[in-house]
Amino acid sequence: MSDLEREIRRALKGMLDPVEPVRSLPGNTVRRAKVRRFLSAAIAGSLVVLVIAATSWAVIAIRQGALEDSPRVGGSSPAPDEAAPPRLYLAGDGELWMVDLAGRARHVKLPELSPGDPPYRIVRRGERLVAWGYETYLLDPELESQPQVLINDSLFFIPSSRDDRVWVGIPDSDSQEGGLEAVREVSVNGQVTVPDVRPPDGKWPERSLDDGLVFTEEGQKIVWDPVTEDVVFRFEAGDLGPTHGNLIAWCNASCESVNITDVATGSQMTVEPPPGFAAFDVWAGMFSPDGTTLALPVRRDVRDIDDAGSEVQLGLVDVTDGTARVVEGSNVRDGYNFVAWTSSGEHVFFTGGVRFEDRSIVVYRMGDESAQLLQVNVGDFFGAAAL
Amino acid sequence: MRVRTSADMVGARRRFRTKPIENHLADLYSTHSRAAIRLAFLLTGDRDIAEDICQEAFTRVGGRLGGLRDPERASGYLFKTVVNLCRGHGRGLRRDRQLKEKLPNPSANHLPDVAVRDQLSRALMQLPIRQRAAVFFRFYEDLSEGQVAEVLNCTVGAARSLTFRAMERLRNHLQEEER
Numbered sequence: 001m002s003d004l005e006r007e008i009r010r011a012l013k014g015m016l017d018p019v020e021p022v023r024s025l026p027g028n029t030v031r032r033a034k035v036r037r038f039l040s041a042a043i044a045g046s047l048v049v050l051v052i053a054a055t056s057w058a059v060i061a062i063r064q065g066a067l068e069d070s071p072r073v074g075g076s077s078p079a080p081d082e083a084a085p086p087r088l089y090l091a092g093d094g095e096l097w098m099v100d101l102a103g104r105a106r107h108v109k110l111p112e113l114s115p116g117d118p119p120y121r122i123v124r125r126g127e128r129l130v131a132w133g134y135e136t137y138l139l140d141p142e143l144e145s146q147p148q149v150l151i152n153d154s155l156f157f158i159p160s161s162r163d164d165r166v167w168v169g170i171p172d173s174d175s176q177e178g179g180l181e182a183v184r185e186v187s188v189n190g191q192v193t194v195p196d197v198r199p200p201d202g203k204w205p206e207r208s209l210d211d212g213l214v215f216t217e218e219g220q221k222i223v224w225d226p227v228t229e230d231v232v233f234r235f236e237a238g239d240l241g242p243t244h245g246n247l248i249a250w251c252n253a254s255c256e257s258v259n260i261t262d263v264a265t266g267s268q269m270t271v272e273p274p275p276g277f278a279a280f281d282v283w284a285g286m287f288s289p290d291g292t293t294l295a296l297p298v299r300r301d302v303r304d305i306d307d308a309g310s311e312v313q314l315g316l317v318d319v320t321d322g323t324a325r326v327v328e329g330s331n332v333r334d335g336y337n338f339v340a341w342t343s344s345g346e347h348v349f350f351t352g353g354v355r356f357e358d359r360s361i362v363v364y365r366m367g368d369e370s371a372q373l374l375q376v377n378v379g380d381f382f383g384a385a386a387l
Numbered sequence: 388m389r390v391r392t393s394a395d396m397v398g399a400r401r402r403f404r405t406k407p408i409e410n411h412l413a414d415l416y417s418t419h420s421r422a423a424i425r426l427a428f429l430l431t432g433d434r435d436i437a438e439d440i441c442q443e444a445f446t447r448v449g450g451r452l453g454g455l456r457d458p459e460r461a462s463g464y465l466f467k468t469v470v471n472l473c474r475g476h477g478r479g480l481r482r483d484r485q486l487k488e489k490l491p492n493p494s495a496n497h498l499p500d501v502a503v504r505d506q507l508s509r510a511l512m513q514l515p516i517r518q519r520a521a522v523f524f525r526f527y528e529d530l531s532e533g534q535v536a537e538v539l540n541c542t543v544g545a546a547r548s549l550t551f552r553a554m555e556r557l558r559n560h561l562q563e564e565e566r
Contacts, residue, residue, distance in 0.1 A: 004558055005526065011507035012527040016425040019434065021441065195474045198515050228545045229515055229552075 086342040087141070088349045088361065090381035091122040091131055098143060101347070101363060103376040112137050112147050118156045119206075121383025126164035127343060128188040129385055132157060136168055138188060141387055151186055160208045161245060163289075164188050167208050175202055183213065183226060197226045210246045211263055221250075223263050233263045241282030244291035247319070251282040254302045258282050260294070260319060271317050274326045278302050280315065284337045289345040292319050293366075297337045297350075298326055310334045314350040314364060314371060329370035332360045338384035349386050356380065411461075412449045419462050420445070422528060423469050429523050430473035430516055444468040466538045470520050503561065510560035518553035525550050 090097040093115045098106045112133040113121070122131040122139075129139040130150065136157045137147040151157075154168035155178075165187045172181035179202030185194035199205060200222070205213035211232050212225040221240070223233035237259070241249035246264040251257065258271045258280050273280060277298045285296030298315035314330035317323070332352025336359070340349045346366055353359035359378060364371035423444060427437035448465045511519060517539060524530040524538055536546035 004554060004561075007503055007507055008511075008522060008554070008557065009526050011504045011511060012429075012523065014504055015508050015511070016429060016527060019425050019428045019437070021420040021424040021438075197474075197517075228541050228549070229517055230545055230548055 084141070084387065086344075086347045086363070086386060088340060088363075088384060088386045089122055089129060089139075089141075090351070090378055091383040091385075092379055092381045095379065096122075096131075096139075096143070097378045097381065099361065099374060099376050099378065101374075103374045105376045105378055106143065107378075108143050110147065119158055119204075120156070122385045123157075123159045123166070124340075124343060124385045124387055125159065125166060125188045127387065128164075129387070130157065130159075130166050130188065131383075136166065136186075150188070150190060151184070154184075155180070156204070158205060158208055160185055161210045161243060162187075162193070165193055167205060167213065169199075169204055170196060172202055177202075178204075180204060185226075194226055197229065199226075200224055200231075206240055207243045207248060209243055209248060209263055214240065214243075214248065233266070235261055235263070235266075237261070239283050241285045241296065242287050242294065244287035247287070247291065249282050249285055249287075249294055249296075251280060255280045255282055256302060258285075258294075258296070258317065258324075260317075260322075269319075269322045271322050271324050273298055274315060274324045276300065277313075277315070277326060280324075281312065281337060284339055286339040286341055286348075287319070288341050288348070289343060293317065293345075294319055295339045295341065295348045295350070297339070298324070299334075312337055312352060314339070314348070314362070327364050327371050329372070330362050330364060332362060336382065340384045340386035342386045347386070349384065351381075351384055412445060415448065415461055415465065416445060419465055423465060425527070426466065426520065426523055427469050427473060429511070429519055430470065432512055440469060440472045443472055463534075463538050466524075467540060470516070470539065474516050506561060506564050507557060510557050513560075514553050514556060518549050518556070521546060521549035522553045 086101055088099040090099065091110075091113050094109065094111050094113055096108050096110045096113060098108075110131075110133075112135070113131060114133045116132070116134065118132045120132065122129060127141065129141055131137045131139050131147065135149045136151040136154045138150045139147050150166075151168045153170055155171040157166040157168045159165075160167050162185075165185050167183055167185050169180045170182040170184060172179045175181075180199055181202070182196035183194075183199050183205055184192060184196050187193050199213065200215055200217065203215050203217075205215060205224075206221075207214040209223060212223040215222050215224055217231075219236075220234050221237045222231045224230070225232050237248075237250040238252040239250060239255065241251065241258070243249070247260055247262055249258055249260050251259060256273070256279050260269045260271065262268070271280075277300055279299050279302045281297040281299070285294055287294050294317040296315055296317070297312040299310065299312045301310070310333075311331050312334050313332075314327040315324050316327060318325075327350075330350055332350060333354065335352055335354035338349075338351045340351075342348070348364050348366070350362050350364070350371070351359060352361075359381065361374045361376060361378075362371040363374055420441065424437050424441045427440045427444075428434060431437050431440065444465055447468050448461055511522065514522065520539060521535055524535045525532075530538070532543050532546050532550075535550070536543045539546055539549070541549075
């Protein structure tokens with residue numbers, strides 16, 4: 001046994017031996033356990049009855065050929081032909097615009113959307129919207145009700161790899177460098193799906209994958225499992241882009257090609273720009289909801305950070321074969337280029353333009369020949385999400 | 388070690404169901420309440436919260452005693468529940484800071500290496516909860532790596548890794564204190 005081990009044992013004994021439990025088992029614990037057991041049995045019994053009833057109903061309905069025509073019961077998501085029309089949400093400072101495909105914009109004051117520079121300002125999570133404004137808010141997609149505080153002690157959020165969740169960073173008040181005391185995964189229903197756990201060295205997570213959170217450590221990217229607190233994967237990468245499941249897109253500084261790494265298998269794909277184009281902006285990209293397409297800005301010249309007047313277009317990468325194409329008619333000005341897929345994956349919005357000047361917004365419906373410019377006037381926005 | 392078969396488990400369940408729940412809970416309580424409360428105290432740093440968590444853990448385990456696939460593993464289920472409740476309590480790290488202030492100063496009747504122990508006690512409370520739990524099971528409860536893995540619901544490799552990294556942190560902490 002090592003000296004350290006011996007010291008640990010002594011320290012634990014010193015700390016814990018004086019801690020004694022209540023001498024006898026409290027009566028209310030037994031009573032509560034009995035009630036709990038009774039309720040468990042009752043709930044299990046009820047579920048069995050419900051399952052039998054539902055199965056019987058389904059069998060009868062199928063036999064009568066009535067299932068296809070019957071209305072949905074209890075489902076929260078509408079049938080495809082009843083789906084809400086695609087909408088783009090643009091988050092500004094203290095205000096928000098909702099833009100539809102006809103180019104109509106609805107503007108609302110939203111003081112909760114305060115200035116700042118969070119990693120993500122507004123994201124779609126399932127059929128909900130999560131926005132940042134020093135707290136993490138849940139927004140009503142219809143903009144009929146006030147934002148609800150989802151988490152009130154978070155420094156920022158990043159979207160989780162699970163579609164209905166976000167990871168929030170809880171600040172460490174003792175840290176001089178803005179370190180984190182914990183990260184926590186929360187669903188849009190407010191349920192904590194992964195309780196607080198301290199990230200490596202209090203660092204901010206950069207992305208979320210199915211296998212864990214991505215951090216930078218000594219020039220490498222690490223995938224850290226917040227449940228086991230183990231580093232499960234390491235890889236060399238430059239600027240990180242969007243993620244989907246265990247896929248992460250990234251590129252080097254000039255972004256003349258995009259790499260897509262699968263951290264579950266370690267496999268990697270390199271994608272070249274479409275003919276006539278020289279570079280991508282991977283950091284502004286977004287995977288389609290089914291993960292088969294990566295939409296991101298493409299440019300004819302390698303990025304010149306002083307040249308904010310140039311044009312970019314929307315590129316689509318087929319993740320299954322690694323080919324990229326450009327969407328005709330998707331030209332927008334360089335600047336605030338946001339890509340936002342609708343939850344169905346049928347439409348993708350693309351924005352451009354700089355602060356205090358006109359912004360441009362195009363929308364592309366998958367399968368169409370070209371994108372459409374939306375004739376809409378909106379103010380300055382710094383984040384976008386679509387439903 | 389003899390491999391437990393499903394017949395063993397069925398036999399155990401039959402034997403188990405012949406006794407009323409309060410007897411099982413009383414057995415479990417007399418055998419494991421001390422370890423459970425110490426674990427909860429180590430993970431939360433607060434005696435009152437540790438008591439509450441233990442009561443809740445015994446209530447939950449008691450409520451499921453009849454339904455456990457292998458009732459003889461009720462203690463493992465109890466410890467898992469304690470760890471989960473402590474994690475779910477969600478304010479562990481903040482409480483740790485309070486605990487650092489609360490930790491009693493070592494008294495004169497301690498061993499000569501009391502300074503090291505004091506440093507270690509404080510360093511222990513700064514470990515992530517799962518590392519702290521791994522240290523508890525490994526060095527206080529003297530469980531094997533396999534048993535630690537079972538209680539922490541992870542692989543043996545992950546349990547070993549948790550313990551190893553906890554010791555690394557403690558070692559670094561002591562070295563930093565020495566400087």
